[in-house]
Amino acid sequence: MxxxxxxxxxxxxxxxxxxxxxxxxxxxxxxxxxxxxxxxxxxxxxxxxxxxxxxxxxxxxxxxxxxxxxxxxxxxxxxxxxxxxxxxxxxxxxxxxxxxxxxxxxxxxxxxxxxxxxxxxxxxxxxxxxxxxNCSTIQLVVAVKPLVDLGLEHIHVATYQAVSGMGQKAVDALMQEVARGPASSEPTLFPVVSQPEHYPMAFNVLPQCDVFLDNGYTKEEMKLVNESRKILELPGLAVSPTAVRVPVLYGHSEAVALRFSRPVRVEEVRERLARAPGVVLVDDPARRRYPHPRMAAGTGETYVGRIRQDLSDPHTVLMFIVADNLLKGxxxxxxxxxxxxxxxxx
Amino acid sequence: MxxxxxxxxxxxxxxxxxxxxxxxxxxxxxxxxxxxxxxxxxxxxxxxxxxxxxxxxxxxxxxxxxxxxxxxxxxxxxxxxxxxxxxxxxxxxxxxxxxxxxxxxxxxxxxxxxxxxxxxxxxxxxxxxxxxxNCSTIQLVVAVKPLVDLGLEHIHVATYQAVSGMGQKAVDALMQEVARGPASSEPTLFPVVSQPEHYPMAFNVLPQCDVFLDNGYTKEEMKLVNESRKILELPGLAVSPTAVRVPVLYGHSEAVALRFSRPVRVEEVRERLARAPGVVLVDDPARRRYPHPRMAAGTGETYVGRIRQDLSDPHTVLMFIVADNLLKGxxxxxxxxxxxxxxxxx
Missing domain, CATH: 3.40.50.720 (NAD(P)-binding Rossmann-like Domain)
Structure with a gap:
């Protein structure tokens, strides 16, 4: 180096x-x-x-x-x-x-x-x-990298992205909308400041992060695809992204399904993530322990939980990944x- | 009948x-x-x-x-x-x-x-x-049914579920948390009223809707699997669900990927959904038109948009589905x- x-x-x-x-x-x-x-x-x-x-x-x-x-x-x-x-x-x-x-x-x-x-x-x-x-890519690859050599083939990811990803003005705007109450539908600047169509963000979710590209995906979604491939050095990795803005201030979440070329046991995934750098495993459904943005906010770690086998495909594992988008992101x-x-x- | x-x-x-x-x-x-x-x-x-x-x-x-x-x-x-x-x-x-x-x-x-x-x-x-x-199942099957005979094999679904799914007391509780502001982390009753672990819901998302079952999935997630199979009369349908509560009052959203047994064109999906009963197609990325909960709240329709081809698999189509969980749900x-x-x- x-x-x-x-x-x-x-x-x-x-x-x-x-x-x-x-x-x-x-x-x-x-x-x-x-x-x-x-x-x-x-x-x-x-x-x-x-x-x-x-x-x-x-x-x-x-x-x-x-x-x-x-x-x-x-x-x-x-x-x-x-x-x-x-x-x-x-x-x-x-x-x-x-x-x-x-x-x-x-x-x-x-x-x-x-x-x-x-x-x-x-x-x-x-x-x-x-x-x-990009913020949403970083936490994804931190959690996925320890599993790549199990034969990673496909990532399905739906995001729950905090407004601070759009800057401090978006944090202020969400607080302003929240203060007006749920009956007000007067929009501020979401989903994209520079575009004319603005929708309420308070008490809402918006399936648009950043601008749309010609292929029907947003720039944020294509970052998840292209940056993950480059960082993981897997140019052929299949990634199916949906990026959604949610009324959270700090902390992005991702509902992820990973498909591998061979059957994968949940215990093996847990063991690898438990000793992975930068990862905190929070995964105890019996005690209702799993990651969420308010847990991650203000920290530098990537939190992973809800790890479970796909119900129909032994090659696929599902998980939930959370990190502070301004810090680790x-x-x-x-x-x-x-x-x-x-x-x-x- | x-x-x-x-x-x-x-x-x-x-x-x-x-x-x-x-x-x-x-x-x-x-x-x-x-x-x-x-x-x-x-x-x-x-x-x-x-x-x-x-x-x-x-x-x-x-x-x-x-x-x-x-x-x-x-x-x-x-x-x-x-x-x-x-x-x-x-x-x-x-x-x-x-x-x-x-x-x-x-x-x-x-x-x-x-x-x-x-x-x-x-x-x-x-x-x-x-x-x-169940609410999250209804809107899913309304949007998926018109596509079943294209050879539907697999549904991947990540939900964004409104708190009103937990009843009026949850709506009141979220408003109470929001009024305390984002610095307060005093929880009220989320994610499950009757369980001891409560986390903040305001400015947060929680990957738990209803209680956990022994297989690591929540009851809400298994409803998505089992009820969809029964209603669609596809007992072997593969469903990969993640159910997440978000600080929205009314309207559930779902980021969905549908895999079919043969290649499917987005235009065919759009045409079928445009004339499907109970469905409103809101799908014009060039004009930033797509469904979101504040659009669906108070209505009886199921809104579908963000319809796009999977980037790596011509058999798979992605979409975003929204409906009022108290009304259509x-x-x-x-x-x-x-x-x-x-x-x-x-």
């Missing part, structure tokens, strides 16, 4: 620092005692001047521009694909390694797409940019990549 | 009249101008004495007891399995036809389990009791059965 130039501490930039994921990145760097020599917080000009606390000290947010990356060792990006396309090459040219949470570079052949528990070896060959996968996975790069391991 | 003794109007009883489904039954009888000569509203002794409005007139709720069924032609039951087991035989002995919304008789061989759009012929042979299927289906029995057709 390539290491950054070894240092006692690193100059770190966070682009998109005022967003929901950016703030979680700053908090995660602090909580992990990441060796930060200097923290530069960057955002759009309209957010510049805000202060964000890091280890008890206020840090003033600066406008993102080329010069802001001078001297930076590690840049964590979470300001959307356009900002990444603009600033990642500029940051890399000045010597930074960019860990990019946007979708801009994820499917580029020469950009590693990394979940440290799953494919840390992919970090060995990068050209300055490492992509952080974004900020914590990005910081984990940074830790792997500086050789602190995962 | 067996008809009740032909009359201009019928003496109708509603058992469980003060519950969420019972009230919806009374409203549905009124909205449909069901030919009611007398409406007798029955409930537990502690609810007796309440009044419920029917066609603008107050009706006093009486305590359920054997004598209360004297002279009744049609009895709509929605007071739980125990009440059904107690009172259904007593009502039938006195000449009533019982349409039972509980799970008590659904899987009895000599009790028809009926969704009028799907298997009205099953009404031809009953012994006084007709079972109304319970009260309206029961009144539909009554209408079919008196020969007004469906």
């Amino acid at each position: 390539v290491s950054l130039q070894k240092k006692d501490a690193y100059r770190v930039a966070v682009l998109g620092a005022t967003g929901a994921v950016g703030r979680a990145m700053v908090e995660t760097l602090a909580r992990r005692n990441f060796p930060v020599a200097e923290l530069r917080l960057l955002a759009s000009p309209k957010s510049a001047g805000q202060t964000i606390s890091f280890r008890g000290e206020p840090v003033v947010v600066q406008a993102a521009e080329e010069a802001a990356f001078a001297g930076i060792d590690i840049a964590l990006f979470s300001a959307g694909a356009d900002a990444s396309l603009t600033f990642a090459p500029l940051a890399v040219r000045q010597g930074a390694v960019v860990i990019d949470n946007s979708s801009a570079y994820r499917m580029h052949e020469d950009v590693p797409l990394v979940v440290p528990e799953v494919n840390p070896h992919a970090l060995a060959h990068h050209r300055g940019i490492i992509a952080n996968p 974004a900020a914590w996975n990005a910081v984990q990549i940074a830790e792997a790069l500086i050789g602190r391991g995962v | 067996v008809s009740l003794q032909k009359k201009d109007a019928y003496r109708v009883a509603v058992l469980g009249a003060t519950g969420a489904v019972g009230r919806a039954m009374v409203e549905t009888l009124a909205r449909r101008n069901f030919p009611v000569a007398e409406l007798r509203l029955l409930a537990s002794p502690k609810s007796a004495g309440q009044t419920i409005s029917f066609r603008g007139e107050p009706v006093v709720v009486q305590a359920a007891e054997e004598a209360a069924f004297a002279g009744i032609d049609i009895a709509l039951f929605s007071a739980g399995a125990d009440a059904s087991l107690t009172f259904a035989p007593l009502a039938v002995r006195q000449g009533a036809v019982v349409i039972d919304n509980s799970s008590a008789y659904r899987m009895h061989e000599d009790v028809p389990l009926v969704v009028p759009e799907v298997n009205p012929h099953a009404l031809a042979h009953h012994r006084g009791i007709i079972a109304n299927p 319970a009260a309206w289906n029961a009144v539909q059965i009554a209408e079919a029995l008196i020969g007004r057709g469906v």
Whole structure:
């Protein structure tokens, strides 16, 4: 694995620092005692001047521009694909390694797409940019990777996705809708801020995450397919995704069925997941123990439960997977990549 | 099809009249101008004495007891399995036809389990009791029935179920949790009132509807399997269910994948569903049109959209199915059965 130039501490930039994921990145760097020599917080000009606390000290947010990356060792990006396309090459040219949470570079052949528990070896060959996968993909591959060599052939996944995946403004919007009460059907900004059709999100579920593509699937659904294939290094893996937004603030859930090339015992799946990195097994139906978003929120783990044999097919196992979409699904996975790069391991 | 003794109007009883489904039954009888000569509203002794409005007139709720069924032609039951087991035989002995919304008789061989759009012929042979299927099953079979003869082999279904499926007290409990705000994690009564483990339902999803059985599935999940097989008359149908409660008040949703014995075209599926009884096709991704619970709430239809080919398997089609769980999922289906029995057709 390539290491950054070894240092006692690193100059770190966070682009998109005022967003929901950016703030979680700053908090995660602090909580992990990441060796930060200097923290530069960057955002759009309209957010510049805000202060964000890091280890008890206020840090003033600066406008993102080329010069802001001078001297930076590690840049964590979470300001959307356009900002990444603009600033990642500029940051890399000045010597930074960019860990990019946007979708801009994820499917580029020469950009590693990394979940440290799953494919840390992919970090060995990068050209300055490492992509952080989509939130719903990360928790899926963390739970699925320990089972791949049982002969994984097909993943059926229906998601229950928190609104914070659309940013802090979506969290605020859901709270505003909830405050108006269930009789109000006045929509705010769901499912997609920039599109004209808005539907109520409070007391509702919406089978649209991100925009639709020509094939009738949403971008979020195709990320589940394409990113899972790349990370698991299974280009022929069959994935059948349905992505649904639910009125949850933090924590994505996934109802998953995995089909293997041979019969699989539930006990074998449980044993593998019990010792899998990053996984917490919560699976005791007799005591009504299983994962749910309020359990996962604020943590970095991926929770797996409801593991059971398919009723008709001994090759298939069903399970329920939950993780905090802002942490393991974004900020914590990005910081984990940074830790792997500086050789602190995962 | 067996008809009740032909009359201009019928003496109708509603058992469980003060519950969420019972009230919806009374409203549905009124909205449909069901030919009611007398409406007798029955409930537990502690609810007796309440009044419920029917066609603008107050009706006093009486305590359920054997004598209360004297002279009744049609009895709509929605007071739980125990009440059904107690009172259904007593009502039938006195000449009533019982349409039972509980799970008590659904899987009895000599009790028809009926969704009028799907298997009205099953009404031809009953012994006084007709079972109304479980809410999540009804909307599934309404949407699936028009596709069965394409060679249906397997249903994968993940549900998003409204709290009103647990009764009015669950609606009140969710509103109470929501009012406390997302920082409170004080639980009320979810996922199962009578069990000791309660988790927050507000801003959460819980992968448990009803109690767990020994096979690791919940009762709700096994209803989806067993009731679908009985109604569709496909005893070997493979069903892979995950039932999840979501913070929605009214309207169940289902992310479904259907596998057939031969390749199936999406256009063929759309055409069949467009003319299927009880189905409303809402399927235009280019204009962001698809079903969601707030669209279905208060209506008797089953909404289907997000119809798309599986990405890897030409034998499989995915879709999203939504209906009001208290109406098509319970009260309206029961009144539909009554209408079919008196020969007004469906």
